[in-house]
Amino acid sequence: MTASKILLLVLDGASDRPCEALDGLTPLQAADTPVLDGFASGGICGIMDPVAPGIRPGSDTAHLSLIGYPPENYYTGRGPLEAEGAGIHMEEGMIGFRANFATIDENGVITDRRAGRIRETAALISAIREGVDLSSHGVEFMFESGKGHRAAFALKGEGLGAGVTSNDPKHEGMPPKEIQPLGSSPSDAKTARVCNDFIRQSGEILASHPLNTGRQEEGLPPANIVLIRGAGKMGHFETFEEKHGLRGSVISTATLITGIGKVVGLHQATPAGVTGSVAGISAKVAAAMAELEERDFVLLNIKGADEKGHDGDPVAKMRFIAECDTALRDLVPGDDCLVVICSDHSTPCSIKDHSADPVPLVISGEGVRIDDVTHFDEISCAGGGLNRISGQSLMPILLDLINKTDKYGA
């Protein structure tokens, strides 16, 4: 028999470097992970450069690479993917931005870049959608709320470029910046003009909005300015089904990852109300099992380890991985399904950011050659039967294992 389905489990940022607090082990080495080790023992292991050796990937470029969309051909910045994740349908040529609400004082200085971490912005979003008018530029806009103070913004119209700066001064105590075109192209200049007009009009609406006057009366920072960044022009993405012949789903609590899923036409199967917590993992695993009944491919992203890496906390990262491992006990797909487990990138606690170190990888299931690796970690997997592969090779290898590739030659 040959497997016909693929579960791709991405332990976001779980890969690391040796940690002093763990006696020189990585969190994956130090954690008690009987479930992950079971997959390693019964499968073929290796290490993987998500994008290329020495290239430090973002979660977005890494995920694109792993699911068969090489970022050098498909990646146009974080904005369009975040916008899609937030619910804006990004058509080819549209300009997408990440956005968030912030607080500006009467002197025009940003005093809180997250507007007191405001939680509910639906009323503000509605007011902006109704009140801002960009039609004099011949441009439509979309504005959607994200989590908390976050939002997404997009522009649709002729002659718009993506080469523009942000109005975010990056530090509090400074005024917002004027958005500028990066080069001399008229399309970038047009986008900059439209954006500055949007910021001005939305600012006027926010200043007098009852939700904000209410917050001020309560002593809370008002959400009275929108900061936008990460401009990118939406490119053309074949759907996952067109590209690979597989009907797939995505399960993730990260907007960026669900955005990538939407862009390539993956079914959104994240259970409602689930968070990135350990408790949420069981729910996501259950959802993945259910999806595999209906579909050929599930991308299951588990976020927590990455956050612990960014926090620089090796012990917490090790604990999260161990708890995650426990929740993965229920990851028992049928014989018709390959289980593929990897990280999208390393997030070493020592640098509190992503690094280019290769990530561990295991492929287990019907037809897979079994090596003698028995532990899922960065060093053990390097001794596995896959050796070192590129992230762009993952989908072709998996498609071959499920007999979905064509012979090249005779």
Added chain:
Amino acid sequence: MTASKILLLVLDGASDRPCEALDGLTPLQAADTPVLDGFASGGICGIMDPVAPGIRPGSDTAHLSLIGYPPENYYTGRGPLEAEGAGIHMEEGMIGFRANFATIDENGVITDRRAGRIRETAALISAIREGVDLSSHGVEFMFESGKGHRAAFALKGEGLGAGVTSNDPKHEGMPPKEIQPLGSSPSDAKTARVCNDFIRQSGEILASHPLNTGRQEEGLPPANIVLIRGAGKMGHFETFEEKHGLRGSVISTATLITGIGKVVGLHQATPAGVTGSVAGISAKVAAAMAELEERDFVLLNIKGADEKGHDGDPVAKMRFIAECDTALRDLVPGDDCLVVICSDHSTPCSIKDHSADPVPLVISGEGVRIDDVTHFDEISCAGGGLNRISGQSLMPILLDLINKTDKYGA
């Protein structure tokens, strides 16, 4: 902590194949190398294709690849690099050649391609510089002495091509060849004309030079003809600092390697009077330690093993490696420095020339994942945590380990 500096130690040609005289071991396997093994034990090992699998590299193309200048984009023949190493400042567009003095008899036959390994050619060089005139071609020339019978030659002017043959017949007992353009381009034809004129004019000067008449009286072969080869047009090289953001130095007794260093703007830090001998290694190691106080990157090339490989002497190669290892005891950089040890290419004693066999590699220092390799040799390193990488990936990987890469994506 993250390291911020890099010492790249290249054991030139140390990599080999199994040698009968060493009971089937390679010289690196057979040699007693506690220092190299210490780096292997405390670091991450692998094997590396200096240029690409199956590509038999020169020292020049290999070094260019290892320091981040892929030879397919940067290499234009050995001539320009040798010329730079010999002290000619090669500007973009100049044509560089390797040159040497040889002996031609009264019948026009080359009787000694190295002019009796003449040691002192400064007077001949001066006479040629003063006496040869290429201004009728609208061309300037540069001519510099190298070691012993070696020299370097370069042309500067409009409309010069690098597609020309050599006048070296390669075998003694034959007349020198006429230099020919390789194709039909007028620029190659011009270079051939200029070169033939240079050979003719310099030959006349050398024939009557007192140094040569003196040699003939002593029964020594006169240095009465210049052979030139390896024509290449100097390309554009960003400096190492522009490319990688690191201030670097080069330490090497090989003109070709110091030439590469000059071309990319590495500081020349080879101690005066040091030779390629074992005794010289300690001086070079000390110089490297001193340079690392001032700079971010040191390329330290140690040449001897390559020569023993070219000699086809496995026992001598093994002994040189062991003696070299002893001299490396003083290679103790601070915690802020990665130590990277590799060969630039294999020089198997069995073939007395370079081969494409991958070379062993170790990266040791802060942040590096530590595998279980405990011996620095071609076979042990193949089992290491880096697996097999390309020489072009080395600098990106190292730059990531010292936190000098930008994130690609978010």
